[in-house]
Amino acid sequence: xxxxxxxxxxxxxxxxxxxxxxxxxxxxxxxxxxxxxxxxxxxxxxxxxxxxxxxxxxxxxxxxxxxxxxxxxxxxxxxxxxxxxxxxxxxxxxxxxxxxxxxxxxxxxxxxxxxxxxxxxxxxxxxxxxxxxxxxxxxxxxxxxxxxxxxxxxxxxxxxxxxxxxxxxxxxxxxxxxxxxxxxxxxxxxxxxxxxxxxxxxxxxxxxxxxxxxxxxxxxxxxxxxxxxxxxxxxxxxxxxxxxxxxxxxxxxxxxxxxxxxxxxxxxxxxxxxxxxxxxxxxxxxxxxxxxxxxxxxxxxxxxxxxxxxxxxxxxxxxxxxxxxxxxxxxxxxxxxxxxxxxxxxxxxxxxxxxxxxxxxxxxxxxxxxxxxxxxxxxx
Numbered sequence: 001x002x003x004x005x006x007x008x009x010x011x012x013x014x015x016x017x018x019x020x021x022x023x024x025x026x027x028x029x030x031x032x033x034x035x036x037x038x039x040x041x042x043x044x045x046x047x048x049x050x051x052x053x054x055x056x057x058x059x060x061x062x063x064x065x066x067x068x069x070x071x072x073x074x075x076x077x078x079x080x081x082x083x084x085x086x087x088x089x090x091x092x093x094x095x096x097x098x099x100x101x102x103x104x105x106x107x108x109x110x111x112x113x114x115x116x117x118x119x120x121x122x123x124x125x126x127x128x129x130x131x132x133x134x135x136x137x138x139x140x141x142x143x144x145x146x147x148x149x150x151x152x153x154x155x156x157x158x159x160x161x162x163x164x165x166x167x168x169x170x171x172x173x174x175x176x177x178x179x180x181x182x183x184x185x186x187x188x189x190x191x192x193x194x195x196x197x198x199x200x201x202x203x204x205x206x207x208x209x210x211x212x213x214x215x216x217x218x219x220x221x222x223x224x225x226x227x228x229x230x231x232x233x234x235x236x237x238x239x240x241x242x243x244x245x246x247x248x249x250x251x252x253x254x255x256x257x258x259x260x261x262x263x264x265x266x267x268x269x270x271x272x273x274x275x276x277x278x279x280x281x282x283x284x285x286x287x288x289x290x291x292x293x294x295x296x297x298x299x300x301x302x303x304x305x306x307x308x309x310x311x312x313x314x315x316x317x318x319x320x321x322x323x324x325x326x327x328x329x330x331x332x333x334x335x336x337x338x339x340x341x342x343x344x345x346x347x348x349x350x351x352x353x354x355x356x357x358x359x360x361x362x363x364x365x366x367x368x369x370x371x372x373x374x375x376x377x378x379x380x
Contacts, residue, residue: 032298032328032351039360040318040346045306046094048313052085055308055315057109057165057295058371059118061135064088064097065306066118067315067371068106075125076160077104084122086133089315091375100133100140108176110166119197121163124179126152128162130197130204145204153191155182163195165295167241167250169266174198175250177236181212190214193236194252194263209250209271210263212236216273219262220354231275233257238295251296253330256339258290260349278349280342281357289340291356293330296349297372299323307331307346308371316364320374330356334368344368 045065048055052069059066066088073082084106088098108121112132120131130145152161164179174197181191190213195206212233221227235256242249247266254261262274278291299305299320307316311334327348334344345358346369 032326037348037357037359038323038327039362040305040323042307042316042318042361042364045315045317046089046096047315049085049087049096052087053313054310055313056310056370057106058306058308058315058373059109059111060091060373060375061111061113061116061118063091064135065091065315065373065375066098066109066111067308068109068120070105070107073105075105075107075123076162077123077127086118086120088135098135098140100142102131102142104129107162107164107179108166110168112168112172112174114168114172119166119168119174121166121176124162124164126160126162126180128152128179130163130199132199143202145199145202148203148205151178151192151195151206153182153185155184161191164236165238165253166197167239169241169248169250170243171247173247173266175209175239175241176206177239177252178212179236181233181236183212183232183234185213193231193233193254193261194239194250209266210273214273216261216275219274219276220352229275231259231261231273233259233261238293240296240298242298251328253293253296255292255294258292260293260296260351260354276349276351276354278354278356281355284341284343286341286343289342291330291332291347292335292340292342293347293349293356294333294370295331295372297329297374299325299327299329299374301325301376303374303376303378305329306371306373306375307366307369309366309368310370311367316366329359329372329374331369331372332356332358333370346372 054070057068069085086100104122107124117134132143134141161180164177167175178192190211192208193212194209198205233254237255239252250263252261258278260276263271265272305318332345347356
């Protein structure tokens, strides 16, 4: 969550709005399941190596699970000399196999299987840039890219802005969230909520996919409310690409805004936008609030589901054999200063109603869940 978001979140209306169940975006090829929260038996996969802290994003490339440890780096990469560690764990044993250090705070981490490399964004609030890491047998090729245009913007609260989560489509298109955008820019020039990234030389070229103030169909409008609305996004965060026709579907989480945006017709000049307003199935223990979700992931079959507990410094895993196919999971981290008073939890999201329901994780009590990843059993 960004600096601008922390201030914006204080003004978020916390009253729960009754939602009307309607169909989720039809363009999703593999449906998102409408179901109650399952129970998951979590087991420790790996713990933070000595000296590393605050694990966040994770991804899989080949037989290695990569986790970004942000340590004590701030969202703009300060203080000077701050670094993040990317650690590769053997997918089967949990043993450390690879390790790289990058300056600043790693906010986005995903795999690009076509080119057998990792894609990395650093510093979500300011001083943001992009890296690729191509593992070799004994080392890696690490390449640094500068953004064009810069995702930083000057608004009412100064100059800030950067990039966050990454998703890669089947055709190789790279999507990146525009973190901490300026929501005050008017009309067709309103700030991008999500970009595509194209790499040339040492430049990462950003192209706007849609804007924070674009109009979207409301999936679950309140009774009597309009069926379309301005998105009004202040905090694009994690995202997830799902396969399907016309470029598939991109799900973009807007954390402080308590919304999920479904972007379809991705091959068109102007994609189709649908927004899901989120509510808690059970109100938090410290007062009413709408959910402020961090990561999202869909379970599409039998496999292994990984969950990062940032404050515990632990990566857990769970078998998904008994999880309904299409279940959309989300992480709700422990609130920070300025956040709504949500209880930390691993949850499931109903894509029709927007209701967020905590998962029963048994004996494991998650302190602050963050990164999520599903690995199918038959993944090559």
